[in-house]
Amino acid sequence: MFPKRIPSMRRRRPRPPIAGIALPGGLIVLILLSIQQALALPFWGTAPQTSPTPTGTPTPERVLSSTPTLPPPTATPLPTRIPTPTGTPTPTPYPFFQEPLPPSDGTPRALRVPILMYHYISDPPPGADRLRLDLSVRPSQFEAHLQYLRQAGYETVSLSDLIFHLTQGKPLPPRPVVLTFDDGYRDAYEEAFPLLQRYGFRGTFFVLTGRADEGDPRYLSWEQIRRMSEAGMEIQLHGREHIPLNGRDEAFLFYHIIGGKQSIEAHTGRPVRFFAYPSSVYDETLIRFLEGYRFWGAVTTAYGADERLENRFLWPRIRIRGTDGVPQLAGKLQEFTGP
Ligand SMILES: [Zn+2]
Structure with missing residues (x-):
C-alpha cells in the first residue's frame, strides 16, 4: 500500500535488526512499539546520533537543510483519515514536505x-494520430515561441x-508567464530544457513518477529530472500514473499523490x-486531499487565465496546440495581457 522505499532513504535509515527475527507480524509491531516508546525513538528507529532533533521528528536532514522555513513538526497533521489496520501506529514513515501556504x-x-x-516538444512520429499531432509542438516551432516571448518582454x-x-x-515582472509541460515526456529533457536554458526561461514540468521508476525510455528518467531541477526548472506532480483520480478513496490518493510527491x-x-x-x-475529495496535505494549488486544462487564492486548486491554463505558430500564440496571450 505504501510507496516503495527509494534507495537513498533506504541507505539513510536502515531497518532495526529486530525486524529480521521470525516472529508473527503483530508481535513484531508490539515489540518495535515498546522499544520505540522506551527509547523515545521514531517508529523506524533512526540511530540517535544521526537525529539531532530532540523531538525525534522523522524529517531527514536533507529535507530540513533544503528548507529552513519548514514548519515545526507539531504543525504537521497526522494522516488520521487514512484507513490503517487496528493497532498500527499512524505516523507515516516516509517524510515529505508539508509547507503551509x-x-x-x-x-x-x-x-x-x-x-x-x-x-510534447518534438516532431510527431510518422503516422501520428490527430491527438498526438495536436499535443506536439515541433522544436523549431517551440523556439519561435520562445523568441516571440522574449521579444514581447515576457x-x-x-x-x-x-x-x-x-x-x-x-x-512579479511586468509581463509574467508560466510555461508548463505535462506528462514528462523524454523530449522535455532533450528538446524543451536546452531551449529554455538558451532563452533564460524557466519551465514547470508535471511529471509521472511511475514512468521514471520503471525507466520507461519514452519518459524522463530520474537522472534527467534531477538535472533539470538543479538547473532551476520546476518539477511538479502529474501523478504516479496517468489515471483519473476522481472517485477514489483516500488510501488510493495517498499512494498515487503522496507517493509521487515523495x-x-x-x-x-x-x-x-x-x-x-x-x-x-x-x-x-481530490481537492480536499491536496489541500489537506498542503499542496499550494493545482492546474486544470480549462481555458483561461484567472489566478486567485480562492480558485488555487482550479487554475486554468492556455493550451498550446500543434498548429499554434507565433501568430496563434500571440493571439492567445493578448486575450489576457493585451497587445
Ligand atoms: Zn497529462
Missing part, C-alpha cells in the same frame, strides 16, 4: 498571468511566485507544491 497579508489580489500548457515565473504575489504582494522530493530535494490533474478530472 505563505501567510496572507490580508490584501485581496487577482492575477491574469498566462499559464501556457505544452505536452519573463517566466513559477506557480509559487504567483502564490507569493497573491498572499504577500511579492512583485519520489520527486527525494530525487530533487525540492518541495512539490503543485499538481496537474491527470486527464483534467477532479472532484471535491
Whole structure:
C-alpha cells in the first residue's frame, strides 16, 4: 500500500535488526512499539546520533537543510483519515514536505498571468494520430515561441511566485508567464530544457513518477529530472500514473499523490507544491486531499487565465496546440495581457 522505499532513504535509515527475527507480524509491531516508546525513538528507529532533533521528528536532514522555513513538526497533521489496520501506529514513515501556504497579508489580489500548457516538444512520429499531432509542438516551432516571448518582454515565473504575489504582494515582472509541460515526456529533457536554458526561461514540468521508476525510455528518467531541477526548472506532480483520480478513496490518493510527491522530493530535494490533474478530472475529495496535505494549488486544462487564492486548486491554463505558430500564440496571450 505504501510507496516503495527509494534507495537513498533506504541507505539513510536502515531497518532495526529486530525486524529480521521470525516472529508473527503483530508481535513484531508490539515489540518495535515498546522499544520505540522506551527509547523515545521514531517508529523506524533512526540511530540517535544521526537525529539531532530532540523531538525525534522523522524529517531527514536533507529535507530540513533544503528548507529552513519548514514548519515545526507539531504543525504537521497526522494522516488520521487514512484507513490503517487496528493497532498500527499512524505516523507515516516516509517524510515529505508539508509547507503551509505563505501567510496572507490580508490584501485581496487577482492575477491574469498566462499559464501556457505544452505536452510534447518534438516532431510527431510518422503516422501520428490527430491527438498526438495536436499535443506536439515541433522544436523549431517551440523556439519561435520562445523568441516571440522574449521579444514581447515576457519573463517566466513559477506557480509559487504567483502564490507569493497573491498572499504577500511579492512583485512579479511586468509581463509574467508560466510555461508548463505535462506528462514528462523524454523530449522535455532533450528538446524543451536546452531551449529554455538558451532563452533564460524557466519551465514547470508535471511529471509521472511511475514512468521514471520503471525507466520507461519514452519518459524522463530520474537522472534527467534531477538535472533539470538543479538547473532551476520546476518539477511538479502529474501523478504516479496517468489515471483519473476522481472517485477514489483516500488510501488510493495517498499512494498515487503522496507517493509521487515523495519520489520527486527525494530525487530533487525540492518541495512539490503543485499538481496537474491527470486527464483534467477532479472532484471535491481530490481537492480536499491536496489541500489537506498542503499542496499550494493545482492546474486544470480549462481555458483561461484567472489566478486567485480562492480558485488555487482550479487554475486554468492556455493550451498550446500543434498548429499554434507565433501568430496563434500571440493571439492567445493578448486575450489576457493585451497587445
Ligand atoms: Zn497529462
